[in-house]
Amino acid sequence: MISKTLQKAINDQIQKEFYSSYLYLSMAAYAESENLPGFAHWLRLQQQEEQGHAMKLYKYLNERGGRVELQAIEQPPTEFSSPTKMFEEVLEHERFVTASINKLYEKALKENDYAAQIMLQWFIEEQVEEEATASEILETLKMAGEKGQALLMLDRQLARRGMD
Template sequence: MLSKTLQKAFNEQINKEQYSAQLYLSMAAYCESLNLPGIAHWLKEQQREEIGHAMQLYKYIIERGGRVELGVIEQPSLDFKSPTALFQDVLNHERSITASINKLYEKALKENDYASQVMLHGFIKEQVEEEASASEILETLKMAGEKGQALLMLDRQLARRGMG
């Protein structure tokens, strides 16, 4: 049985994952408006992953005899200064999600909830990958700039996400 404290924390994490999905879809729409379909594709893949994370948490709460309680999802940003600024936002957002998952893990540790600790290991591992990926793209954008052939090459590269 999931404690009330952990149930509340897992429900809050579901809300954060759903917000993440909305944020990435908003970012994708921005990139579509700049005619960067590859970057938009990468962001839409990210959006699908976030929905998957929310559903993993949903299923886990149910499996542990808890109740899923969905909250209001805040409206994400609609405009971004540039692709580079957007990926800085992605990295910052992923870091905030990492911090949130770490706090959730700390609560599971405090309550000696071993099942929750094991379940969260996958999320912790995933966050390392998420931050590394966002950081790599951000650094590439900083080196390549936001105009010309280098941006188009990065756009084409990111269009291949999920095709391998």
């Protein structure tokens, strides 16, 4: 059985993961409107991944005898001034999620919940990857600029996500 404290913290994290999913879907819609189908494709896959993270926590909570209590998801931004600014927000958001996962892990440590610690190790490793990928795309965007052939090439590269 999972503690009430950890149950609440995991429910809060489920909400954050669903918000992440919603945020990336909003970003995908923006990219589509800016005629950047590769960015949109990458962001839609990211949206699915985030939803999967929420469901991993959902399943875990149920397996531990906890109760999932879904929370409201606020509306994400719908406008981004540029692809670069959008990926600055992606990186900032991933850092926020990393901090949240780290706090959740600290609670599991404090409560000596070894099962939660093991499960959260996966999320910690995932966040290292998430931040590195967002940072790499952001740095490439800064080098490529907002217009021209380099942006088009990056858009095509992002369109290949999931095909490698």
